[in-house]
Amino acid sequence: MKSRSIGNILRVAEIGLGCMGMSEFYGPTDDSQSLQTLERALELGVTHYDTSDMYGAGHNETLLGRFLAGKRDRVTIATKFGIVRKPGDYARRIDTSAAYVREACEASLRRLGVDVIDLYYAHRLNPETPVEETVGAMADLVKAGKVRALGLSEVSAATLRRAHAVHPIAAVQSEYSLWTRDMEEAVLPACRDLGISLVAYAPLGRGMLTGAVASREQFAENDFRRMSPRFAEGNLDRNLALVEAVKALAARKGCTPGQIALAWLLAQGPDILPIPGTKRIKYLEENVAAAEVALTDEELKALADALPPGAAAGDRYTAEGMRGVNV
Numbered sequence: 446m447k448s449r450s451i452g453n454i455l456r457v458a459e460i461g462l463g464c465m466g467m468s469e470f471y472g473p474t475d476d477s478q479s480l481q482t483l484e485r486a487l488e489l490g491v492t493h494y495d496t497s498d499m500y501g502a503g504h505n506e507t508l509l510g511r512f513l514a515g516k517r518d519r520v521t522i523a524t525k526f527g528i529v530r531k532p533g534d535y536a537r538r539i540d541t542s543a544a545y546v547r548e549a550c551e552a553s554l555r556r557l558g559v560d561v562i563d564l565y566y567a568h569r570l571n572p573e574t575p576v577e578e579t580v581g582a583m584a585d586l587v588k589a590g591k592v593r594a595l596g597l598s599e600v601s602a603a604t605l606r607r608a609h610a611v612h613p614i615a616a617v618q619s620e621y622s623l624w625t626r627d628m629e630e631a632v633l634p635a636c637r638d639l640g641i642s643l644v645a646y647a648p649l650g651r652g653m654l655t656g657a658v659a660s661r662e663q664f665a666e667n668d669f670r671r672m673s674p675r676f677a678e679g680n681l682d683r684n685l686a687l688v689e690a691v692k693a694l695a696a697r698k699g700c701t702p703g704q705i706a707l708a709w710l711l712a713q714g715p716d717i718l719p720i721p722g723t724k725r726i727k728y729l730e731e732n733v734a735a736a737e738v739a740l741t742d743e744e745l746k747a748l749a750d751a752l753p754p755g756a757a758a759g760d761r762y763t764a765e766g767m768r769g770v771n772v
């Protein structure tokens with residue numbers, strides 16, 4: 446796979462792996478299956494692995510720690526702090542105080558079993574804590590050699606500029622896909638102005654853009670999508686209709702709809718790094734092969750026309766979740 450830079454500090458294969466679903470959010474999990482998927486990812490050339498301290502209340506980082514043993518130097522690990530939840534409960538508070546940053550980093554290093562985190566993100570920002578305090582504490586972690594590069598997730602363009610003035614930010618992680626394009630308006634231009642890479646999370650629309658979603662009934666009781674407005678009755682049907690354009694193009698090109706979604710993201714610029722999430726080898730192999738799918742200018746335009754910004758029905762989070770984005 447070709448490589449891309451993250452803020453001119455890290456260099457990773459252009460398609461990464463989102464590990465969140467190996468712990469929770471998308472139905473039952475199986476550690477031995479997940480570990481096999483992680484091993485296969487490395488064989489396929491995937492070097493960028495995305496996790497967070499809150500995925501499975503530390504479970505996801507511990508799982509990655511098991512995988513990392515003996516191969517630390519071949520893997521770029523990105524993790525996050527700031528969302529504080531009780532295990533198994535989606536309710537949360539956000540702590541981005543300097544004291545919490547230090548404490549959370551030590552806990553992540555311990556669970557991952559590493560001396561240094563390659564890319565450390567504030568997962569969400571607490572608007573009551575000045576971003577200067579949070580990024581100041583993160584910068585101290587860089588100085589102490591515990592973190593290599595800094596990131597912010599779901600930050601607004603204005604806060605990003607304030608943060609970048611305290612310490613260079615290497616990456617912004619935001620939801621970005623054919624059905625979530627809001628960051629194209631202000632966040633992506635700010636990233637480009639400042640030389641910051643955009644790590645695109647949920648690049649498959651939480652599975653929607655792969656064509657594998659047919660109804661809410663297929664989701665487990667505690668699946669995150671059962672609470673998401675985009676998958677709610679009424680909205681889901683309208684959103685399924687949007688995916689038809691992706692499916693039709695995939696059929697014409699002899700690839701899968703998910704590969705079209707990833708190829709579209711890769712074509713948005715060399716500064717975009719998709720991190721599709723899966724716990725299964727079969728999906729992983731399909732997603733990595735999207736790096737071989739080339740879309741023509743005409744095809745890119747047809748997709749953009751079929752799924753213009755704002756086309757998806759329903760917010761991408763509940764009202765509480767939406768308060769945490771663009772902060």
Ligand SMILES: NC(=O)c1ccc[n+]([C@@H]2O[C@H](COP(=O)([O-])OP(=O)(O)OC[C@H]3O[C@@H](n4cnc5c(N)ncnc54)[C@H](OP(=O)(O)O)[C@@H]3O)[C@@H](O)[C@H]2O)c1
Nearest residue numbers: 463464465646647648649650651652655721722723724728
């Ligand atoms: N910063 C943030 O706030 C934030 C928020 C969400 C996610 N993330 C990160 O971004 C990563 C990716 O996002 P995501 O996992 O939420 O969403 P995603 O990558 O858009 O979609 C994941 C879903 O799609 C399914 N899937 C994956 N590949 C498939 C394929 N080829 N065919 C059919 N279905 C497929 C997965 O199934 P299986 O689970 O069954 O494999 C899972 O249900 C996460 O793992 C996490 O690391 C960050």
